[in-house]
Amino acid sequence: xxxxxxxxxxxxxxxxxxxxxxxxxxxxxxxxxxxxxxxxxxxxxxxxxxxxxxxxxxxxxxxxxxxxxxxxxxxxxxxxxxxxxxxxxxxxxxxxxxxxxxxxxxxxxxxxxxxxxxxxxxxxxxxxxxxxxxxxxxxxxxxxxxxxxxxxxxxxxxxxxxxxxxxxxxxxxxxxxxxxxxxxxxxxxxxxxxxxxxxxxxxxxxxxxxxxxxxxxxxxxxxxxxxxxxxxxxxxxxxxxxxxxxxxxxxxxxxxxxxxxxxxxxxxxxxxxxxxxxxxxxxxxxxxxxxxxxxxxxxxxxxxxxxxxxxxxxxxxxxxxxxxxxxxxxxxxxxxxxxxxxxxxxxxxxxxxxxxxxxxx
Numbered sequence: 001x002x003x004x005x006x007x008x009x010x011x012x013x014x015x016x017x018x019x020x021x022x023x024x025x026x027x028x029x030x031x032x033x034x035x036x037x038x039x040x041x042x043x044x045x046x047x048x049x050x051x052x053x054x055x056x057x058x059x060x061x062x063x064x065x066x067x068x069x070x071x072x073x074x075x076x077x078x079x080x081x082x083x084x085x086x087x088x089x090x091x092x093x094x095x096x097x098x099x100x101x102x103x104x105x106x107x108x109x110x111x112x113x114x115x116x117x118x119x120x121x122x123x124x125x126x127x128x129x130x131x132x133x134x135x136x137x138x139x140x141x142x143x144x145x146x147x148x149x150x151x152x153x154x155x156x157x158x159x160x161x162x163x164x165x166x167x168x169x170x171x172x173x174x175x176x177x178x179x180x181x182x183x184x185x186x187x188x189x190x191x192x193x194x195x196x197x198x199x200x201x202x203x204x205x206x207x208x209x210x211x212x213x214x215x216x217x218x219x220x221x222x223x224x225x226x227x228x229x230x231x232x233x234x235x236x237x238x239x240x241x242x243x244x245x246x247x248x249x250x251x252x253x254x255x256x257x258x259x260x261x262x263x264x265x266x267x268x269x270x271x272x273x274x275x276x277x278x279x280x281x282x283x284x285x286x287x288x289x290x291x292x293x294x295x296x297x298x299x300x301x302x303x304x305x306x307x308x309x310x311x312x313x314x315x316x317x318x319x320x321x322x323x324x325x326x327x328x329x330x331x332x333x334x335x336x337x338x339x340x341x342x343x344x345x346x347x348x349x350x351x352x353x354x355x356x357x358x359x360x361x
Contacts, residue, residue: 030095037117048113058111082107088134177255189234196228318355
């Protein structure tokens, strides 16, 4: 990631360079996070890795720091999860110190953290583009997960975890809609609402008649209230969907949802770097007589024998030297490659001076 980010920012104009970078918890590494924020001045946004100490820290956060919410959010490959509480707070990490986290609590009481060094907009001037609100952080990971899943499933781009966040633009998401199933779900939700509304009334009556003590009443009433609210939210959500239904050209019902799409041009640039590097490795392997070799094989057989580069500042020639190869076959392949490259116009720029590259064997 360090190499790709450095290359990308070296090629991009200043106003378009990566300022915020979101990625999966596989990239959770104290040195990498510190390098991004302190050396590159890039704001990392990533899931808190579920180590024992991190999970303990999340679980020990006081409930008073959370505010209730009601939303669904794609988390990993398990699909959408129901988020019921959110906290924007700080957590003390062993190698990173106290850092900002947005904690999502699901309806199964699982707490999931989003780590970032981005300040809250209220703490920085309006001109500071690194500021990210609570909702902004959640949207960043939501958009990242949605696009990552699409790349992995539809485009088969299996290494597209790192996603630079920059700009969004309004879009309309069109999805096929099962109208019969929606009406069925709406009817079921209405019946559950009637059931739990009646149940709450019955529990209240039993409590007033002293047939339930306070503990029993609170326990039963809390469950009934939660299930009634869940049914109300489902009815509200389905009703809103039904009002937004449209018919496509074939007369089939579709659901049009206003949304925001993420500008993925920087992600495309990073993938192009990987694609060009892979192509170069394949060409190199073929010229070395290793057509099936992968990067690890090339490193063991070829790259590990690099020696030095000498610069002739008068004739502006850079000569590349390699150590002798232990296998005669590889030595011959390297010499043949050098012979082929001798007349190829390869140049490099150093301190503003262009040098012609030559290979010695």
